[in-house]
Amino acid sequence: MKLHGDLPDKIPLFPLPGALLLPRARLPLQIFEPRYLAMLEDTLKTRHRLIGMIQPRPGPDGQPLLAAIGCAGRVTGFSETDDGRYMITLTGVSRFRLTREISGFAPYLSAEVSWDDFSRDRGPAEHDAGFDRDDFLALLRRFFEAEQLSTDWDSLKDAEDELLINSLSMLCPFEPEDKQALLEAPSLATRRETLVTLMEYALRGGGEEMMQ
Numbered sequence: 292m293k294l295h296g297d298l299p300d301k302i303p304l305f306p307l308p309g310a311l312l313l314p315r316a317r318l319p320l321q322i323f324e325p326r327y328l329a330m331l332e333d334t335l336k337t338r339h340r341l342i343g344m345i346q347p348r349p350g351p352d353g354q355p356l357l358a359a360i361g362c363a364g365r366v367t368g369f370s371e372t373d374d375g376r377y378m379i380t381l382t383g384v385s386r387f388r389l390t391r392e393i394s395g396f397a398p399y400l401s402a403e404v405s406w407d408d409f410s411r412d413r414g415p416a417e418h419d420a421g422f423d424r425d426d427f428l429a430l431l432r433r434f435f436e437a438e439q440l441s442t443d444w445d446s447l448k449d450a451e452d453e454l455l456i457n458s459l460s461m462l463c464p465f466e467p468e469d470k471q472a473l474l475e476a477p478s479l480a481t482r483r484e485t486l487v488t489l490m491e492y493a494l495r496g497g498g499e500e501m502m503q
Contacts, residue, residue, distance in 0.1 A: 298385060299339055301393065302363055303330045304400040306347040306355070311470040312362040313457040314383040314412035318344070319368075322377040326398035331366070331377060333397070340366040342381060343404065345389065346471050360475050362386045363404075385412040386474065417479035419452045427487065431459070434490040438464060456483045465489055 305320075305327065312318045322331050334342055345361030364381025371377055387404035395401065411417070428447060435442060447455060460473040460482060469489050476482035 297339065298363070298406050299337075299341065300405075301401060301403050302339075302341050302343045302387070303334060303397075304343045304345050304357070304361070304392075304402050305330070306345050306357060306400065308347055309465075309467045309470055310344055310346075311461045311474055312344040312364050312381055312383045313461060313474065314362065314385055314409075315416060315453065316383045316457045316461060317367070318364060318381045318383070318461065320379050320381060322379060323375070328377065329397065330399040331379065334366060335369070341384065342366065343387060343402065344381065346467050346474075348467070357389055357392070357400075357402075358471055360386055360388055360471075361404075362474060383412075385409050411478075416451065416453045419456065419479045419483055421480055422452050422456075422483060424448070427483070430487060430490055430494075433494060434463075437494055440464075453479055456486060460486055463489070465493075 307320075310318065310320075322328055330342070334340055341363045343361045343363045346358040347355040348358060350356040362383055363385055364383045366379055367382040368380030369377065370379075385406055386409040387406050388408060389402050390405050391403040393401045393403060428444070431447070432444075434440075450458070456479055460470075463486070465473070472485055473482055473489075476485050
């Protein structure tokens with residue numbers, strides 16, 4: 292197996308609609324389906340312990356397709372429940388570009404991937420020089436009230452730019468295609484701008500307008 296730095300060119304994939312993982316962020320997951328239990332068992336045997344989170348999307352003939360870009364996370368937390376489920380935590384390492392799905396004997400998907408376009412993901416945390424936190428939090432408060440969501444506002448005021456923007460991108464209840472747009476944002480500033488656009492659209496009743 293070839294490595295890109297310490298990253299392999301082949302990883303297992305976990306297609307999960309609406310689940311977003313970003314570099315340096317943490318995503319808790321429950322694993323209970325037999326095929327993903329097998330994936331986890333195989334992953335824990337590897338040196339890198341990476342799982343690729345990727346969005347499935349409907350194809351033209353009704354068969355699911357995979358998005359072109361996903362994000363790989365390292366298994367950094369692991370516990371077993373009494374009923375045989377596993378609770379794991381993935382810590383985002385880097386986005387990747389899907390190059391080829393691999394068919395094999397394993398019951399789960401794997402793919403060859405390229406890390407070439409995402410070297411920034413493996414560097415230090417990003418900062419957003421144009422971030423107006425007060426305006427952003429005011430919009431966020433309106434969005435949370437409209438969606439009937441709650442949060443610890445004091446912790447949001449003190450959070451680092453990347454932690455705040457990426458955590459909200461992962462947690463906010465957006466459609467899978469919107470989550471994909473947040474994933475593919477080339478910089479933290481672009482992700483923040485996308486997040487603002489999605490919240491403003493939701494507050495204008497965008498979904499209802501589309502159904503009329």
